[in-house]
Amino acid sequence: xxxxxxxxxxxxxxxxxxxxxxxxxxxxxxxxxxxxxxxxxxxxxxxxxxxxxxxxxxxxxxxxxxxxxxxxxxxxxxxxxxxxxxxxxxxxxxxxxxxxxxxxxxxxxxxxxxxxxxxxxxxxxxxxxxxxxxxxxxxxxxxxxxxxxxxxxxxxxxxxxxxxxxxxxxxxxxxxxxxxxxxxxxxxxxxxxxxxxxxxxxxxxxxxxxxxxxxxxxxxxx
Amino acid sequence: xxxxxxxxxxxxxxxxxxxxxxxxxxxxxxxxxxxxxxxxxxxxxxxxxxxxxxxxxxxxxxxxxxxxxxxxxxxxxxxxxxxxxxxxxxxxxxxxxxxxxxxxxxxxxxxxxxxxxxxxxxxxxxxxxxxxxxxxxxxxxxxxxxxxxxxxxxxxxxxxxxxxxxxxxxxxxxxxxxxxxxxxxxxxxxxxxxxxxxxxxxxxxxxxxxxxxxxxxxxxxxxxxxxxxxxxxxxxxxxxxxxxxxxxxxxxxxxxxxxxxxxxxxxxxxxxxxxxxxxxxxxxxxxxxxxxxxxxxxxxxxxxxxxxxxxxxxxxxxxxxxxxxxxxxxxxxxxxxxxxxxxxxxxxxxxxxxxxxxxxxxxxxxxxxxxxxxxxxxxxxxxxxxxxxxxxxxxxxxxxx
Ligand SMILES: Nc1ncnc2c1ncn2[C@@H]1O[C@H](COP(=O)(O)OP(=O)(O)OP(=O)(O)O)[C@@H](O)[C@H]1O
Ligand SMILES: [Mg+2]
Numbered sequence: 001x002x003x004x005x006x007x008x009x010x011x012x013x014x015x016x017x018x019x020x021x022x023x024x025x026x027x028x029x030x031x032x033x034x035x036x037x038x039x040x041x042x043x044x045x046x047x048x049x050x051x052x053x054x055x056x057x058x059x060x061x062x063x064x065x066x067x068x069x070x071x072x073x074x075x076x077x078x079x080x081x082x083x084x085x086x087x088x089x090x091x092x093x094x095x096x097x098x099x100x101x102x103x104x105x106x107x108x109x110x111x112x113x114x115x116x117x118x119x120x121x122x123x124x125x126x127x128x129x130x131x132x133x134x135x136x137x138x139x140x141x142x143x144x145x146x147x148x149x150x151x152x153x154x155x156x157x158x159x160x161x162x163x164x165x166x167x168x169x170x171x172x173x174x175x176x177x178x179x180x181x182x183x184x185x186x187x188x189x190x191x192x193x194x195x196x197x198x199x200x201x202x203x204x205x206x207x208x209x210x211x212x213x214x215x216x217x218x219x220x221x222x
Numbered sequence: 223x224x225x226x227x228x229x230x231x232x233x234x235x236x237x238x239x240x241x242x243x244x245x246x247x248x249x250x251x252x253x254x255x256x257x258x259x260x261x262x263x264x265x266x267x268x269x270x271x272x273x274x275x276x277x278x279x280x281x282x283x284x285x286x287x288x289x290x291x292x293x294x295x296x297x298x299x300x301x302x303x304x305x306x307x308x309x310x311x312x313x314x315x316x317x318x319x320x321x322x323x324x325x326x327x328x329x330x331x332x333x334x335x336x337x338x339x340x341x342x343x344x345x346x347x348x349x350x351x352x353x354x355x356x357x358x359x360x361x362x363x364x365x366x367x368x369x370x371x372x373x374x375x376x377x378x379x380x381x382x383x384x385x386x387x388x389x390x391x392x393x394x395x396x397x398x399x400x401x402x403x404x405x406x407x408x409x410x411x412x413x414x415x416x417x418x419x420x421x422x423x424x425x426x427x428x429x430x431x432x433x434x435x436x437x438x439x440x441x442x443x444x445x446x447x448x449x450x451x452x453x454x455x456x457x458x459x460x461x462x463x464x465x466x467x468x469x470x471x472x473x474x475x476x477x478x479x480x481x482x483x484x485x486x487x488x489x490x491x492x493x494x495x496x497x498x499x500x501x502x503x504x505x506x507x508x509x510x511x512x513x514x515x516x517x518x519x520x521x522x523x524x525x526x527x528x529x530x531x532x533x534x535x536x537x538x539x540x541x542x543x544x545x546x547x548x549x550x551x552x553x554x555x556x557x558x559x560x561x562x563x564x565x566x567x568x569x570x571x572x573x574x575x576x577x578x579x580x581x582x583x584x585x586x587x588x589x590x591x592x593x594x595x596x597x598x599x600x601x602x603x604x605x606x607x608x609x610x611x612x613x614x615x616x617x618x619x620x621x622x623x
Contacts, residue, residue, distance in 0.1 A: 028301075036611065047617045050535075051613075052535060052616055052617040053617040073539070076534065076537055076538075076539065079535060079537070080536065080537025081537075091528065091532045093529050093532065093533075094240075094529075095236050095237050095239075095240035095241050096233065096236055097236075100233070100236065103229060104533070104536055105227060107229050107230075107537045108533070108536045108537035108538045108542070109536075109537055111226055112226055112229045133240065149536075149611055170405070201412075218479070
């Protein structure tokens with residue numbers, strides 16, 4: 001069974017087809033990069049994959065379950081249990097420390113466990129920044145907190161929308177290393193990016209244009 | 223789940239401490255409302271007391287006092303009253319005053335008939351009730367305060383009686399009779415146990431007395447005698463009243479009758495209207511506070527839309543988000559209510575000092591009501607913005623706008 005299947009998925013805003021009859025299969029443990037020009041529908045696709053949004057037509061099947069038929073409540077539970085998000089902007093709660101931000105994800109998932117949250121921060125190299133507020137962290141550090149939060153509940157799928165979009169080279173490399181590590185541990189990754197370097201390290205690159213998939217190729221490096 | 227309740231409050235505490243400037247704005251709105259509310263409440267309760275002390279003689283408008291050293295006998299009262307037209311006589315209350323001691327503190331007791339006192343002194347404000355039988359007393363608020371007496375307390379009046387021939391020694395409660403070695407006079411301790419049925423609150427000198435029935439007073443002093451003054455209520459025009467008074471004063475009776483100023487019924491109405499006004503102002507202030515708090519909460523919550531979206535993405539249910547924001551709101555309401563109630567007390571004190579030149583009593587009930595109302599109002603005012611904010615679509619909030 002595939003991890004995720006998009007079958008004929010369209011998303012229509014007025015007379016704009018942000019996604020146009022998209023078919024895509026994501027296998028377990030796969031690492032896919034989604035690329036394409038601005039406005040081509042990448043974020044729209046991510047939101048639909050992540051159960052944050054529902055398609056206008058077509059079906060989304062996550063681990064054999066057709067989520068287009070699920071209730072809102074079930075969707076909330078789905079993305080809580082199966083999916084970790086890293087957003088284009090660093091969405092952290094500004095009055096909570098890095099550690100507490102990670103714990104919020106545990107809190108809504110099951111139970112908070114400060115040690116485990118600390119271990120997640122350690123994985124992204126932020127152990128000594130755990131007690132800092134987002135405003136006291138650099139952009140790269142904030143993005144890494146988001147990654148720590150995305151991986152804390154061991155999701156089967158991590159969705160990252162431009163995880164390196166606002167980062168300098170050093171931070172970008174650090175994020176790429178973390179993604180590599182997650183991938184080697186068997187986590188499936190879908191990463192939206194403009195950045196050819198990030199595209200390169202993925203196993204597979206899907207290109208979107210005007211809401212349609214225009215190419216879907218395996219990278220040759222691995 | 224203990225650690226999770228802990229984390230719940232850890233988040234709320236962090237929100238309160240690290241978003242201080244926002245909190246201060248929200249809490250200011252609540253404090254202003256709560257302080258005005260508690261101030262008005264205190265004045266509302268205190269106005270009748272203050273007013274009646276301003277117009278102390280509301281009720282009786284004539285005082286009979288003895289024109290000689292003697293006290294006023296029952297007969298002279300009856301004769302003096304017969305000089306007043308039946309229709310004009312609204313009521314009268316003879317008072318007999320005695321010195322006594324309660325728990326070693328000297329106090330003046332006034333013997334009265336409570337039925338007629340309630341008619342000639344309608345402004346009396348009583349916590350509890352008038353005595354309904356012998357053995358019950360009404361205690362002035364000042365005396366009650368000094369002796370820490372409250373409604374339902376048991377007190378005993380102590381009297382050191384000189385044993386003379388007039389006294390029926392068999393009625394004395396103590397058997398120990400002692401003699402002053404120099405004068406040879408004999409004394410005995412005599413005591414009467416009484417139950418406090420009410421505390422008298424008038425803002426005037428009445429608060430310094432203890433009121434009991436004639437028969438209790440007679441038993442306590444073991445002396446039966448006449449009265450020291452009589453308060454009389456006469457309904458008449460000014461000139462008629464002058465006529466009546468001169469008739470009494472020129473009679474052969476041992477009584478001198480003097481007019482005292484009294485508040486007319488319409489002046490009493492002023493008090494009711496003033497209270498109604500305070501009530502309306504209080505309601506208006508409540509509504510304004512609610513609008514103000516609702517606006518502030520709407521703004522405070524609006525800027526947290528993306529936080530709410532994020533929490534939903536992380537798996538928060540609507541009710542979890544409502545609970546969290548509501549708890550924040552209610553805690554703000556409570557804190558604002560406490561601070562506001564204290565501020566309101568000073569506000570009321572200031573107004574009272576300037577208008578009535580007397581201080582206001584701190585009423586715990588008012589403080590409690592203010593805090594409760596603040597919590598309630600903040601809760602109500604937060605409900606709509608929170609319910610709306612929870613509806614946000616996380617996809618829209620987090621899409622990168
Ligand atoms: N809520 C919406 N209402 C109307 N149009 C929308 C909405 N969301 C997205 N769109 C439109 O859909 C198209 C695809 O948007 P999307 O956000 O998926 O682009 P993107 O590929 O992520 O672009 P970028 O690289 O700039 O992030 C755009 O033309 C956008 O204007
Ligand atoms: Mg995008």
